[in-house]
Amino acid sequence: MAQQPTPGSNYTVQAGDSPWAIAQRAYGDAEDWDTIYQANQRVVGNNPNLIYPGQILNIPKNPDPTAPKKPVPTPTPTPTPTGQTPHRSPDSYPDPTPTPTPTPTPTPAPSGEKEDEPNIIGGIVGEIQEELGEKKED
Secondary structure, eight states: OOOOOOTTEEEEOOTTOOHHHHHHHHHSOGGGHHHHHHHTHHHHOSOTTOOOTTOEEEEOSSSOTTSOOOOOOOOOOOOOOOSSOSSOOGGGSOOOSOOOOOOOOOOOOOTTHHHHHHHHHHHHHHHHHHHHTOOOOO
């Protein structure tokens, strides 16, 4: 079984390793690969991606001593009851049954308008025909 990289110890590079993968296994954060590279630049050379099986790398104890510490999220406080019941009683909820809206009564037509309607229309048509110079046909 392959050796596990441990902070504060030496690690022998295995086939398929990369600084990214080694940092992930050693520190639980692959973004700390640069710490391993900086500590081993004389062994690795100028290209951190060129590591070879059999190379012995020093895995620093601290993942990144110069980086600011990552903030630890503050847990959300659990509200404490203040003596009031957090839930409403079933009787305080509105009745879910919808109230039917009454059907509106149609507005009645003014009296006598229907009787006069054909005469009004006929008179308008006649006026238009006169203006256009046409004869009114009955």
